[in-house]
Amino acid sequence: MDPILVTLFASGGAAATAALGVLPVRGREDVPEAWIGWANALAAGMMLGTAFALGVAEGEAAVPAALGAVAGILFIAWTHAVTGTEDLELNQLDEKDPVYGYRIALVQTLHAGSEGIAIGAAMAVSLSFGLFTAATMAVHNIPEATVLAAVQKGRGTRLPGAALQAVATNVPQVFVAVSTYAVVAAAPGLLSWTLGLATGMLANLVLVELLPESYRQAGHTSIAVVTSAALAMVVLLNAWAL
Amino acid sequence: MNDIVLVALYGLITALATGLGALPFAFVKAVSRRTEALANALAAGLMLGASFGLLAEGSQYGAWQTVVGANAGLLFVLLAHRWIGHEDVSFGEVTGAGARKMLLIVLVMTVHSFSEGVAVGAAFGGGTELAFLITVAIAVHNIPEGLAISAVLRPEGESVLSCAGWSIFSSLPQPLMAVPAYLLVETVRPALPYGVGFAAGAMVFMVFLELLPEAFEDAPRWSIGLLTSSSMAAMLLFQRLL
Numbered sequence: 101m102d103p104i105l106v107t108l109f110a111s112g113g114a115a116a117t118a119a120l121g122v123l124p125v126r127g128r129e130d131v132p133e134a135w136i137g138w139a140n141a142l143a144a145g146m147m148l149g150t151a152f153a154l155g156v157a158e159g160e161a162a163v164p165a166a167l168g169a170v171a172g173i174l175f176i177a178w179t180h181a182v183t184g185t186e187d188l189e190l191n192q193l194d195e196k197d198p199v200y201g202y203r204i205a206l207v208q209t210l211h212a213g214s215e216g217i218a219i220g221a222a223m224a225v226s227l228s229f230g231l232f233t234a235a236t237m238a239v240h241n242i243p244e245a246t247v248l249a250a251v252q253k254g255r256g257t258r259l260p261g262a263a264l265q266a267v268a269t270n271v272p273q274v275f276v277a278v279s280t281y282a283v284v285a286a287a288p289g290l291l292s293w294t295l296g297l298a299t300g301m302l303a304n305l306v307l308v309e310l311l312p313e314s315y316r317q318a319g320h321t322s323i324a325v326v327t328s329a330a331l332a333m334v335v336l337l338n339a340w341a342l
Numbered sequence: 343m344n345d346i347v348l349v350a351l352y353g354l355i356t357a358l359a360t361g362l363g364a365l366p367f368a369f370v371k372a373v374s375r376r377t378e379a380l381a382n383a384l385a386a387g388l389m390l391g392a393s394f395g396l397l398a399e400g401s402q403y404g405a406w407q408t409v410v411g412a413n414a415g416l417l418f419v420l421l422a423h424r425w426i427g428h429e430d431v432s433f434g435e436v437t438g439a440g441a442r443k444m445l446l447i448v449l450v451m452t453v454h455s456f457s458e459g460v461a462v463g464a465a466f467g468g469g470t471e472l473a474f475l476i477t478v479a480i481a482v483h484n485i486p487e488g489l490a491i492s493a494v495l496r497p498e499g500e501s502v503l504s505c506a507g508w509s510i511f512s513s514l515p516q517p518l519m520a521v522p523a524y525l526l527v528e529t530v531r532p533a534l535p536y537g538v539g540f541a542a543g544a545m546v547f548m549v550f551l552e553l554l555p556e557a558f559e560d561a562p563r564w565s566i567g568l569l570t571s572s573s574m575a576a577m578l579l580f581q582r583l584l
Contacts, residue, residue, distance in 0.1 A: 148390075155578050156398040162582030169575035177568055186564040300575055307554075308567035315555040321420070324550035328416050331546065332409050335397050339405030 104282060107223045110234035111216060111277035115270035117238040119263040121245020126259060131250040136191050137318025139243035141326035144310035146240040148327070149334025150218055150233060151302040154295050157225055158342070161292040168296025169303075172214075176304040179210050191247060191313050193254040201255060208248065208269035211309060214301040215240075216273040220280025221294040232341035234277075236334055241270055349466050349524045352477045353459055353517030359481035360513040363488020364506035367496045379560035380569055381489055385482070386553040387570035391577020392479040393542040393549075396464075400538035407532075411539025415460075416547040418540070452512045459516035460544065463523025464537035475581055476541075484513055 124139075125131055155165070180186040185207050192200065215237050223230030245266035252262040284290050314323045400408030466473040488509030495505045526533060557566050 152394050152397065155394060155575075160582075162579055165582075166575055166579035169578075170572065173568060173571045173575065177564055180564060187562065296575075299578075300571060303571040303574055304567045307570050308563050311550075311554060312558045312563040312566075315558060320551055320555045323555070324547055325416070325420070327550045328412075328543065328547050332412050332416075332543070335401065335412075336405050336409045339401040339408075 103223060103227065103285065104278060106227065107220060107230065107278050107281040108274065110223070110231055111219045111237075111274045114215075114219065114234045114238035114241060115212070115267055115273050118241040118245040118266040118270045121242040121247075121266055122249040122259050122263045124246050125249040125253055125262070131193065131253065133193075134318040134322070136193075136247055136250055137314040137316075137323060138326050139246045140191070140310045140314040141318070141323045142243040142330050143240050143247075144306045144314070145327040145330025146236055146334055147215075147302050147306050147310065149331045149338070150236050150240070151299045151306070152331070152335060153229075153233065153236075153338040154218060154222065154302070155299040157222075157229070157295055159225075160295050164292040165296030165299070168293040168298075169300030171293075172297040172300025172302075173304045175297075176210075176214070176301050176308065180308065183207075183210075186308075189313065190309060191251060191317070193250055195251075196255055204248070204251060205265070205269055207309065209272050211244075211305055212270045212273040213276045214298065214305055215270075216276025216278075217280050217294065218298040218302060219273065219277040220282075221284060221291065221298050223277070223281045224284040224288075224291055225295070226342075228341050230281075232338060236337070237273070241266075245270075345466070346521055346524070349463055349473075349520045350517050352466075352473065353463070353520035356477055356481040356484055356516045357455075357510050357513035360484040360488040360491075360509040361506035363485045363509050364492040364496075364502055366489065367492050367505055368502045375560040378489060379557040380565060381485075382553045382557040383561065383566040383569040384573050385487070386549045386557065387573030388479045388482055388577050389545045389549050389553070390570070391574040391581070392476055393545045394574070394578060395475070395581040396538045396542035396545075400535040400542065403535040403538070405535075407535035408539035408542070411536035411541075412543030412546070413539075414536070415540040415543030415545075419544050419547045419551065452515060455513045455515040455519075459519025460523040460537070460541055463520035463526075464534075464541045466520075466524045475577075479577060480516070484509075487512070 124135065155169070177186075183203070183206055185203055188203055188207065190204065190207065219230065219234045219237060222233035245263075248266050248269070249259070249262040252265060253259075257265070280294060284294050311323075311327070318326075397408060397412070400411070488506070491509045491512060492502075492505035495508060496502070500508075523537060526537065554566070554570070557570075
């Protein structure tokens with residue numbers, strides 16, 4: 101199969117998996133706050149694991165990768181700043197303001213775009229690494245969607261609607277993954293830059309969006325355990341996938 | 343130079359670096375909580391980058407063994423915390439405290455230094471270049487830790503010299519543990535991925551358990567995202583270049 105199509109299906113599958121994230125919220129009056137924290141920590145550990153895999157990928161040139169990483173870190177900081185979301189509390193379970201909903205959707209969309217760069221760049225390294233990265237992002241999308249579903253539930257959204265929204269906010273992942281792969285495949289000189297770019301973006305997203313609120317929600321120790329364990333799992337699977 | 347002497351010397355350097363953390367208190371009585379939070383964020387990034395290097399290296403020897411070692415490192419830090427009987431002790435938050443709290447902070451920092459000593463020793467098993475980097479990383483990250491210790495001790499009336507002394511004391515397990523860790527790694531070659539994994543696991547877990555949650559409490563998350571991910575990228579770059 102053409103690698104572009106593989107990238108399309110893999111990233112599309114990763115986006116679709118997000119729908120599963122609403123299941124833990126199903127039939128619950130209140131979602132325990134600790135669950136939100138653990139879901140965030142799980143997503144954070146897997147995302148950092150992906151940043152690790154991209155950051156130490158075989159054949160990556162050091163300086164372009166580092167410059168790419170700086171660009172990625174700054175890009176995330178810049179998008180948060182220009183959208184006014186740098187201090188946005190992302191896990192408000194009882195916030196009904198429509199503007200809040202738009203801002204959450206915006207943050208999720210930009211977040212998914214960064215994941216798309218990761219998948220596309222990984223696909224350009226090798227098919228197995230690309231599939232591994234897409235699979236990690238797919239599983240990562242599930243706890244992330246659980247958090248989104250809990251927020252949406254508080255806003256009165258029904259479960260199928262929340263599932264649809266979770267998938268919809270992940271659609272940019274597909275477009276960005278396919279175009280990233282297409283560009284890097286056409287210009288292989290950009291590969292190290294792109295891998296670095298994705299590394300920096302993912303690392304900064306983990307620190308700014310996923311971890312800060314989790315500590316308050318579930319406590320330091322359990323968050324540290326869940327994040328480290330998820331990271332270790334990705335490191336192990338990455339070694340096997342290569 | 344004899345390798346064992348070199349290992350002990352490197353461990354001693356990281357310990358002495360901790361004393362530098364007391365220096366700012368020669369000029370001021372209290373460092374702002376925000377500065378301390380950012381120092382923690384910087385240390386977190388350097389340690390994450392160093393751990394990534396260790397994990398990548400360990401995975402080449404054996405991914406399973408590395409992850410088993412990492413889990414052991416995680417458990418070690420966790421048990422050390424429990425053993426002290428004060429889980430989630432926020433040494434950065436201790437203010438106006440009596441002698442008991444001062445003792446506690448020194449104790450917590452000393453216990454966690456054991457795993458750092460193992461990191462220095464185990465890093466030598468992976469070659470002196472990596473060891474030098476790990477030594478620099480740990481020495482640099484020791485400085486804000488010395489800062490944290492001094493920030494508690496100094497307002498209680500301790501002299502700057504005494505703050506530096508206690509800071510260095512808290513890191514003395516580093517040279518003490520570095521030598522046996524190095525010997526263990528050297529004599530039992532198959533243990534190398536375990537040792538490297540242990541060091542990485544202990545460092546990663548410390549980042550998530552102590553450094554990041556405290557940083558998030560006292561500094562805006564975008565600043566932590568920028569600082570931690572940039573220092574992580576810088577650490578990855580240095581590892582690649584050397």
